[in-house]
Amino acid sequence: MTTAIAIPFKNVHKSPQMRVMFVALIGAIALMLQTVTADARGAPESFADLAEQVSPAVVNITTTTIVEASTDATPMVPPGSPFEDFFKDFMDRGGQGGNSAPRRSNALGSGFVISEDGYIVTNNHVIEGADEIEIEFFEGFVLPATLVGTDPKTDIAVLKVESDKPLKFVTFGDSDVARMGDWVMAMGNPLGQGFSISAGIVSQRGRALQGAYDDYIQTDAAINRGNSGGPLFNMDGEVIGVNTAILSPNGGSIGIGFSMASNVVSRVTDQLTEFGETRRxxxxxxxxxxxxxxxxxxxxxxxxxxxxxxxxxxxxxxxxxxxxxxxxxxxxxxxxxxxxxxxxxxxxxxxxxxxxxxxxxxxxxxxxxxxxxxxxAENVAFPVAADAAPSQPEDTTLFGLTVMPLTDELREQLGVSKGTDGLAVVAVDEASEAFSKGLRSGDVIVEAGQEVIASADDLKLRAEDAREAGRKTVLLLVRRAGEPRFVALGILDD
Known part of the structure; x- marks a missing residue:
């Protein structure tokens, strides 16, 4: 919105009071414009100063993995062929065609130094399975690295190098204060091209990909293969994310990149540095x-x-x-x-x-x-439910579900512990709400309305109780292969 301000210039010079008021008004307008400009910060004129400030702490990572050779590689030569003896002699001498020697496989990634004594953060997938890890610094020197610890759940790893002199490092910022639209700068080793920067904005916060501890910052700063493990900086030169993944149909940047938030990473790195493992x-x-x-x-x-x-x-x-x-x-x-x-x-x-x-x-x-x-914590292994639906007892259809009481035979087939009461789902009407909410044949309903049920009549009674309480749905506790979840189904009027 634009506001028009009328200033009576005509008589300003005739009155001292008018001149004072005029100067005060101009000052107020200038302050207002300055405030508006500060609130809506434009693009930086250049990222050069920021890049110069943080570059010495950003590293390229090269990993080497020794891949064992295949021992069963045999040339496809017809028996009796004049080439049969030639290929046999060639392989016996350890020729290239015999794959007799292990080969070295290299991979590239990025990382950043977080302490002057040489601790380095990167992605777990950058160094996973590596036999050798080398760190190339911006100034041009190379140091070997050892693995301190990894956390596959957040895809974070901590490395350590030994240096004769203190290393330049960067610090973590508070990712929780990053806002959509804030400027950010990514740095790393995209596609093996060496030290490179890209800039963009925070596109979204709190993205989850597939992990239980996911808290990703989405950015349109260009991130490509090789950027993995590199830092995402705010405009104060603080690391607010670790570049981890991209969404792309072709493997290249299309402006949808994900960086694990620094408030997750910093806690993980603290534990890996201190204990060599996470303690959640x-x-x-x-x-x-x-x-x-x-x-x-x-x-x-x-x-x-x-x-x-x-x-x-x-x-x-x-x-x-x-x-x-x-x-x-x-x-x-x-x-x-x-x-x-x-x-x-x-x-x-x-x-x-x-x-x-x-x-x-x-x-x-x-x-x-x-x-x-x-x-x-111990992981409890649950038995897998049988695919085949039981063939015997009488069944009842409710909510689009065909159900029957659990018997000892059904309990064994569906992996339900002895003594458990409930209803086995024999069939599900594909047009029903129950089907759309994921219920399937082989599921076991053990509670309705947060009370244990043993028969179809119990289920009907719990639904009626919910209706009388003025609710539109009844809550079911359903188990599948031992795994429980709650499902709410609508109660149809009679």
């Missing part, structure tokens, strides 16, 4: 994000939180958390969704006693949980 907090529950229909079925006021689907042996079971609880707050921090809770728990100190607020039976409850260590 472990709550010990299986969870899912609360959806709108699940919130309605449970009587939640807001569509937020993490819904507990199972509580195996561990910290949460010891503290009294239960399946069906919705975690609203963890360690005095609001829980928005399941992914956010996983990241927050992972960033919390192992062994810390934290306050957990849950929604249970229509009201909130606070429990204290002492966190375990995720890396030490």
């Amino acid at each position: 907090g472990w709550l010990g529950v299986k969870i899912q994000t609360v959806s709108e229909d699940v919130a309605e079925a449970m009587g939640l006021e807001a569509v937020s939180g993490a819904l507990i689907t199972d509580v195996p042996e561990g910290p949460s079971k010891d503290a009294g958390l239960e399946s069906g609880d919705v975690i609203l707050s963890f360690d005095n921090k609001d829980v928005e969704d399941a992914n956010g809770l996983v990241r927050t728990v992972g960033e919390t100190e192992v062994g810390k006693a934290v306050r957990v607020v849950v929604f249970r039976d229509g009201k909130t409850k606070t429990l204290m949980v002492t966190l375990g260590r995720r890396e030490e």
Whole structure:
């Protein structure tokens, strides 16, 4: 919006008071324009000073992997051919065609120095499986590196070099204050072309690709193969991301790149540097994000939180958390969704006693949980459900689901522990809401309305209870191959 200001120039020179007011007005206008300019910062005139400042801390990484030769490579020569003896002699002498010697495979990537004594951050996939790692510095010298530790979950690795002199390094900035539209600069070794920079803006925050601890900054700064492990700088020369991945149909930059946020990376590097491994907090529950229909079925006021689907042996079971609880707050921090809770728990100190607020039976409850260590948690292997649907007992159709009570035979076929009550799903109407929400033959419904069910009549009763309570959906706890999740299905009027 443009504002017009009328200034009475005509009589300004005739009055001292007018002159003072005029000068004050001009000053106010200048301050206003300066403020507007500061709020809407334009593109930097040049990135040269920033590049000069941080370049000495950015490195190129070359890895060497010894690939064992194949021992069964045999030339395709017909038996009795005049070439048969020639090829046999050639291979016996260790000729190239025999693949008798191991070969060296090289790969390139990027990284950056985070301390004057030679700790370097890069991506795990840059150095994974490497037998030798060499670091090339901007000034031109090369040093061998040793691996300190890796974290495949965030694709971060820490290396160490030994230098006779202190190395120039960069520091991590606060990625949480980065905003969409902020200028950023990427630096690294794209496509093996050597030290190179590219600039762009923060396109989006909080992107997740496929990891439980993902917190990526999306940027349109050009990132290509070879940039992996390199830094993403803010305009203060601080690292706010580690360039990790691109979205591209052709393998080259199309302006959609992802950098792991520095607030994730800095915690990981601190642990790798100190312990050589990560030490993440472990709550010990299986969870899912609360959806709108699940919130309605449970009587939640807001569509937020993490819904507990199972509580195996561990910290949460010891503290009294239960399946069906919705975690609203963890360690005095609001829980928005399941992914956010996983990241927050992972960033919390192992062994810390934290306050957990849950929604249970229509009201909130606070429990204290002492966190375990995720890396030490035992993985429980669940049996795989049989593909074939059982053939016998009587079945009932509800919500588009054909169900029958669990028998010992069904429990064995579906991998359900003995003594478990519930309904086995025999078939699902593909036109039903249940099908669209992922229910399939072989699933087992063990709860409805957060109460255990053993028959189709129990399921009908829980649906009627939900209808009488004024709800539009009934909440089901469904297990598939042992893995639980909650599904809310709409209640049809009679």
